[in-house]
Amino acid sequence: MIxxxxxxxxxxxxxxxxxxxxxxxxxxxxxAKQVVEExxxxxxxxxxxxxxxxxxxxYEKLKNPVSNSHELTKIARIVVGKxxxxxxxxxxxxxxxxxxxxxxxxxxxxxxxYSGESFVFDSEEETTRGxxxxxxxxxxxxxxxxxxxxxxxxxxxxxxxxxxxxxGVSDLALKRSEYTxxxxxxxxxxxxxxxxxxxxxYSKQ
Amino acid sequence: MxxxxxxxxxxxxxxxxxxxxxxxxxxxxxxxxxxxVAHQTVVSNTDPYENMNRKIFGxxxxxxxxxxxxxxxxxxWITPQFMQTGVxxxxxxxxxxxxxxxxxxxxxxxxGAEDTGRFAINSTIGLGGLVDVAKxxxxxxxxxxxxxxxxxxxxxxxxxxxxPILGPSTARGIPGAVFxxxxxxxxxxxxxxxxxxxxxxxxxxxxxxxxIDEAALDPYVFTRESFLQWRNNLATDGKAxxxxxxxxxENESLDGDNSASFADANTDKPxxxxxxxxxxxxxxxxxxxxxxxxxxxxxxxxxxxxxxxxLDKLETLKxxx
Numbered sequence: 001m002i003x004x005x006x007x008x009x010x011x012x013x014x015x016x017x018x019x020x021x022x023x024x025x026x027x028x029x030x031x032a033k034q035v036v037e038e039x040x041x042x043x044x045x046x047x048x049x050x051x052x053x054x055x056x057x058x059y060e061k062l063k064n065p066v067s068n069s070h071e072l073t074k075i076a077r078i079v080v081g082k083x084x085x086x087x088x089x090x091x092x093x094x095x096x097x098x099x100x101x102x103x104x105x106x107x108x109x110x111x112x113x114y115s116g117e118s119f120v121f122d123s124e125e126e127t128t129r130g131x132x133x134x135x136x137x138x139x140x141x142x143x144x145x146x147x148x149x150x151x152x153x154x155x156x157x158x159x160x161x162x163x164x165x166x167x168g169v170s171d172l173a174l175k176r177s178e179y180t181x182x183x184x185x186x187x188x189x190x191x192x193x194x195x196x197x198x199x200x201x202y203s204k205q
Numbered sequence: 206m207x208x209x210x211x212x213x214x215x216x217x218x219x220x221x222x223x224x225x226x227x228x229x230x231x232x233x234x235x236x237x238x239x240x241x242v243a244h245q246t247v248v249s250n251t252d253p254y255e256n257m258n259r260k261i262f263g264x265x266x267x268x269x270x271x272x273x274x275x276x277x278x279x280x281x282w283i284t285p286q287f288m289q290t291g292v293x294x295x296x297x298x299x300x301x302x303x304x305x306x307x308x309x310x311x312x313x314x315x316x317g318a319e320d321t322g323r324f325a326i327n328s329t330i331g332l333g334g335l336v337d338v339a340k341x342x343x344x345x346x347x348x349x350x351x352x353x354x355x356x357x358x359x360x361x362x363x364x365x366x367x368x369p370i371l372g373p374s375t376a377r378g379i380p381g382a383v384f385x386x387x388x389x390x391x392x393x394x395x396x397x398x399x400x401x402x403x404x405x406x407x408x409x410x411x412x413x414x415x416x417i418d419e420a421a422l423d424p425y426v427f428t429r430e431s432f433l434q435w436r437n438n439l440a441t442d443g444k445a446x447x448x449x450x451x452x453x454x455e456n457e458s459l460d461g462d463n464s465a466s467f468a469d470a471n472t473d474k475p476x477x478x479x480x481x482x483x484x485x486x487x488x489x490x491x492x493x494x495x496x497x498x499x500x501x502x503x504x505x506x507x508x509x510x511x512x513x514x515x516l517d518k519l520e521t522l523k524x525x526x
Contacts, residue, residue, distance in 0.1 A: 106420065144345065147443065168438025169431050177430045178423045194422045201419060 032132040032152040032159040033124050039069040039161070040119040040136070043107070047114040055203055058108040066107055071153060071160035072100045078162075079175045083183045091188055098195045109202035116141040119148070130154065131162075251365050251375075252429060258367040262425050265372060269414075277407040291335040292405045296391065297346060298327045298334030303388040307349040311357045320347055348439055351388075352381030356440035365429055373432040 030038070042065040046058050053061060066072075076099040077084050077092075087095065122135040134150040151163040151172075163172040182191045252258065281289065301324040308317030323339040323346070331338040340346070355377050356362070363376025374382065386392050391402050421427035 109419070167435070168443055169434045173434065174427065174430045178421070178426045181426045182423055191422070198420070198422065 030158050032150075033121065033134055035069050035152065035159045036134045036136065036150045036161065037119070037121060039065055043111055044114070044118065046108075047111050047117065050111065050113045055108055055112075058112065059104055059203075062107050063104055066104045067100065069161050070103065071155055071162050072096065072103060074153075074160075075099070075103075075162060075172065078172060079179045080183060081176060081180045083180060087188065094192060095188075098192055098199070102195050102199050105199045105202040120145075127151070132159065251362070251433060253364055254366065258365065258429075259425055261367040261369055262428070264369060265367065266424075268370060273407050277404060277411070280404050281408055281411070289405075289408065292401065293409055294327070294331070294337045295334045296402050296405055297337070298324065298331070299390045301327075301346075302390060303351075303385050304347055304349045306388055307351060307354045308347070310351075310354045311349065313349075316347060316349075319344055320349075350381060351384035352378045352436070353440045355381055362433075362437075365433060373428060375433075375436070378436070 042062070046053065046061050049061075050058060073096050076096045079099070080087070080095065084092065118139050119136055120139055122137060124135070125133050127133060130153070132152045134152065136148050136150070138146045138148055140146065147165075147167050149165040150161050151165070152159040153162050154160075163170060165171070179191065182194065284292075301320055305317055305320045305324065308314070308320055323344040326339045326342065326344070327334050327337060330336075337346075352375075360377050366374050366376065366379070368374050368379075371382075391399060417424055417427055417431075
């Protein structure tokens with residue numbers, strides 16, 4: 001009797017585990033929190049192997065996780081503000097391309113090694129117009145924790161990161177000021193050149 | 206002659222009066238809007254003096270490249286890490302006198318008690334502040350200064366200003382820095398210690414400066430935005446980000462915003478200023494020069510004068526009606 005019960009429990013656990021697995025694999029149904037946590041765990045994994053992988057390896061490994069969790073096209077559009085409309089279609093495409101590369105490159109450059117860091121989930125809240133903010137922080141041994149707040153929007157039936165606020169400094173606002181300033185002062189080509197310079201610098205170190 | 210004299214005196218009187226009025230309005234406004242200092246950042250309206258600021262930024266950058274950075278690099282090279290940490294802890298500990306004062310001014314009494322304990326522990330068991338014992342007991346260093354206190358009291362942030370040598374600040378930050386300097390014991394010790402304090406500030410800003418150098422497409426804008434956001438986040442104790450919705454961006458990018466007017470065409474060479482250490486918040490320690498005092502007085506006088514002129518205009522308008 002007991003044995004049967006145990007067997008049942010085991011079967012039940014397997015079913016549950018399988019269901020959870022399927023759930024995790026099915027990206028379409030991932031909640032905002034899951035999207036963030038999955039991305040963070042990929043990031044920690046890359047950090048752990050950081051030295052071995054080298055910059056190129058980290059870039060390759062982060063390429064999909066970054067593109068799948070971030071809404072890079074939309075971010076690129078927001079970052080140039082009203083200037084977006086003034087760009088030709090090729091220019092828009094070019095901007096999205098280099099911007100995506102820059103985003104991946106900056107992750108690959110800044111998360112290069114591991115010394116016991118870990119992400120901790122704090123809370124989740126809905127914003128006024130259907131967005132979600134996931135509050136979390138990065139624990140760094142021997143240092144003050146860094147607050148990471150992710151803002152997500154629903155795209156199709158999954159959630160995508162659209163802004164990251166680290167210790168109160170909004171990445172989107174920062175980039176937006178920079179990009180619009182450069183576009184207005186120096187124009188599109190200079191902007192692309194500068195972004196490519198940054199990608200290049202990241203790859204060297 | 207007599208009449209003329211009288212006239213000028215009445216104008217002066219008016220100025221004084223409008224000055225007092227503004228202070229009253231500020232204080233009253235402060236009561237109404239305490240805790241709602243969030244919405245003023247990330248608009249280029251905060252930087253009306255961009256042309257001048259960029260020039261000073263460029264100057265600071267050269268000073269950093271040719272003076273501060275080499276000295277700081279030499280300091281880091283010859284000084285063992287444990288001594289660098291000790292020096293950092295020492296000055297950090299002295300800063301807590303100011304932190305406690307501002308805790309009280311902002312009515313954060315329990316945090317004030319904690320910070321007092323922190324100062325006491327580190328000054329005694331921590332060998333005069335050289336060792337940060339309090340951190341291991343769970344008393345983290347809090348960041349409070351007079352600029353934040355003014356923000357809590359409802360004083361608006363004012364324009365973004367880049368000061369020669371001292372780096373990024375705001376109109377509100379200048380009187381704040383004067384007060385912080387006065388409340389920092391380092392100010393009264395003397396020159397060699399102050400120099401060491403500056404050296405320590407530059408050395409511990411190394412990481413932040415490197416990050417700006419790597420990440421910024423336009424270092425001036427990058428520094429400005431991150432400085433303003435960071436100060437705002439400190440002043441509101443991290444509550445500001447809640448108001449930061451993506452929708453605002455989307456609407457703006459669709460409607461088009463007229464916030465920016467970048468008139469000057471001269472391109473700025475990329476670089477970093479000496480005192481970009483907004484991440485390490487050491488601006489206060491180095492601001493022990495008289496220039497900032499006079500500047501703040503000038504700025505205050507100017508703002509009063511401007512306000513006086515506005516009131517005068519209003520009055521003439523009224524009279525015309």
